[in-house]
Amino acid sequence: MINFADRLNAAIQEKNNPTVLGLDPHLEYLPDDLKVGAAASAEVPQSSALALTLFNQRLIDALYDLIPAVKLQAACYEQYGPGGLDAMRWTIDYARSKGLIVIVDGKRNDIGSTAAAYARAYLGTSSQIDGSRQSAFPADALTVNGYPGHDGVAPFAETCRSEGKGIFILVRTSNPSAGDLQDLRLEDGRRVYEAMADLVSSWGREHIGQCGYSSVGAVVGATWPQQAIRLRQRMPNAWILIPGYGAQGGTADDAVCAFGPDNSGGLVNASRSLMLAWQRQAMDHDLFDLAARREALDMRQALRTALDRRRVSPV
Amino acid sequence: MINFADRLNAAIQEKNNPTVLGLDPHLEYLPDDLKVGAAASAEVPQSSALALTLFNQRLIDALYDLIPAVKLQAACYEQYGPGGLDAMRWTIDYARSKGLIVIVDGKRNDIGSTAAAYARAYLGTSSQIDGSRQSAFPADALTVNGYPGHDGVAPFAETCRSEGKGIFILVRTSNPSAGDLQDLRLEDGRRVYEAMADLVSSWGREHIGQCGYSSVGAVVGATWPQQAIRLRQRMPNAWILIPGYGAQGGTADDAVCAFGPDNSGGLVNASRSLMLAWQRQAMDHDLFDLAARREALDMRQALRTALDRRRVSPV
Numbered sequence: 001m002i003n004f005a006d007r008l009n010a011a012i013q014e015k016n017n018p019t020v021l022g023l024d025p026h027l028e029y030l031p032d033d034l035k036v037g038a039a040a041s042a043e044v045p046q047s048s049a050l051a052l053t054l055f056n057q058r059l060i061d062a063l064y065d066l067i068p069a070v071k072l073q074a075a076c077y078e079q080y081g082p083g084g085l086d087a088m089r090w091t092i093d094y095a096r097s098k099g100l101i102v103i104v105d106g107k108r109n110d111i112g113s114t115a116a117a118y119a120r121a122y123l124g125t126s127s128q129i130d131g132s133r134q135s136a137f138p139a140d141a142l143t144v145n146g147y148p149g150h151d152g153v154a155p156f157a158e159t160c161r162s163e164g165k166g167i168f169i170l171v172r173t174s175n176p177s178a179g180d181l182q183d184l185r186l187e188d189g190r191r192v193y194e195a196m197a198d199l200v201s202s203w204g205r206e207h208i209g210q211c212g213y214s215s216v217g218a219v220v221g222a223t224w225p226q227q228a229i230r231l232r233q234r235m236p237n238a239w240i241l242i243p244g245y246g247a248q249g250g251t252a253d254d255a256v257c258a259f260g261p262d263n264s265g266g267l268v269n270a271s272r273s274l275m276l277a278w279q280r281q282a283m284d285h286d287l288f289d290l291a292a293r294r295e296a297l298d299m300r301q302a303l304r305t306a307l308d309r310r311r312v313s314p315v
Numbered sequence: 316m317i318n319f320a321d322r323l324n325a326a327i328q329e330k331n332n333p334t335v336l337g338l339d340p341h342l343e344y345l346p347d348d349l350k351v352g353a354a355a356s357a358e359v360p361q362s363s364a365l366a367l368t369l370f371n372q373r374l375i376d377a378l379y380d381l382i383p384a385v386k387l388q389a390a391c392y393e394q395y396g397p398g399g400l401d402a403m404r405w406t407i408d409y410a411r412s413k414g415l416i417v418i419v420d421g422k423r424n425d426i427g428s429t430a431a432a433y434a435r436a437y438l439g440t441s442s443q444i445d446g447s448r449q450s451a452f453p454a455d456a457l458t459v460n461g462y463p464g465h466d467g468v469a470p471f472a473e474t475c476r477s478e479g480k481g482i483f484i485l486v487r488t489s490n491p492s493a494g495d496l497q498d499l500r501l502e503d504g505r506r507v508y509e510a511m512a513d514l515v516s517s518w519g520r521e522h523i524g525q526c527g528y529s530s531v532g533a534v535v536g537a538t539w540p541q542q543a544i545r546l547r548q549r550m551p552n553a554w555i556l557i558p559g560y561g562a563q564g565g566t567a568d569d570a571v572c573a574f575g576p577d578n579s580g581g582l583v584n585a586s587r588s589l590m591l592a593w594q595r596q597a598m599d600h601d602l603f604d605l606a607a608r609r610e611a612l613d614m615r616q617a618l619r620t621a622l623d624r625r626r627v628s629p630v
Contacts, residue, residue: 075432081451117390136396149495180464
């Protein structure tokens, strides 16, 4: 079983690009033609979910040779009910068929026995009524919220080891109110998010691959570059998933703050900035996939430039 | 639109019972006859999901006249894929048809725009491709993890107001490692979980119903009675959902520690202790629903006794 951290590292090196395409579709992002086609093929709400799969398929087709990974925001699928989850499953399978690493962004969390069920759902297999085992949503990695502590994270980490999968634990979220709890200062001088980083670092220690990074990684928003620099120092072995690039305001220079000193160990997610690139590029809505490809090329270059700049003037 | 807090209060008063049936089914909890029937009706994995619905239906039929609410653990359904989510949706609809309040235990959390999608998924409606709006998983309430802070919680709270729904935010989880992050002491003397309680209290202020409790409530494990007493004082207006009773070790006396001084404001979840009551009562596995009913009657009595004892000797 190849360690997830090493698989991810190889995929990023192969594409020479640490970009993750965020597949967080909403119906209002879809061009009318695509919606009309889906609406003609099924009844609501299945037609809504079908439209999401068609949208995702075109984005994956347009980008799979450029990028190593996709990240599916679970909420976007859950809001369409069981049919929406069909769309999520289909998208996972399709992305993997194109050689992409698939991250489900579910921020799941619970006590141990329930965390084990989530781990089976997204990273492993579940025992079926006939004794067989099947994957529910066969992702390569899942985002996890560590508020419940070690025994809520351990079942995920154990599944990472047995199945060659990964998790990314929320340390510093990208939203404006992230500090409400995360910035509170502890009596030992650390902030809450720094304490979470220390927990992630210790939980990840047994899952470090040959690349030097761990399959138990972290989420640190690109919107907090100063915190990211310090968090990288606190978590030298963590793969860091970096949301908040683009539409949320994070720049390439911000995003690379969470990378390791060797310019690896980070992956930068872009969702709206790629899905809605046609707006920024003043292209026809029907050409959203070509616009996303152009934007992804620009983003790849921006990240390379930012990483080169950092190599010359390390923080 | 009736405030959720008031609806919940009325439902508990009507049944004179603050018990929540936790519908957290696993296939190994099901009697063989039920599994054989489901296996004959569909292919895997749909047959696994079908078995869960049959199990849930019998539990709901056996208990709906005794209890005010059910809580569905999302992970138990997600592990069977889209068909598992069909089972969750079916169970939600069936429980509501029996007059029960339905809580989805998903511990969802994310930045604002994604939190809004989760709120639509579980508490509201999503706009469909034909312009109609439909419910994905039409629960009455959802559990939420507040680590992302105010703007990650606000979309849920706004949906609670507009749709007459509720949320329960994790404050103190019931698992043994809860303290890893939650017990850390802040420089102002509070623990992290107390700071979360204070946030919940402030977020809930605008959502207080005529009953004096808020539709923005909290989760406090029955396994931490001393903390529960202090948390009730910190959150005098919060509905508190109390997991950890029974199989996890919490007693009736432990569970009622989180109730308000008027012996209301709390609801106590029991999952395994009801679903697996046939074991404890040495009954035939096929009679799991009757065993659950007996156990629920015992639990109701135990909670009433504990509440009466507390009335005599208030903490």
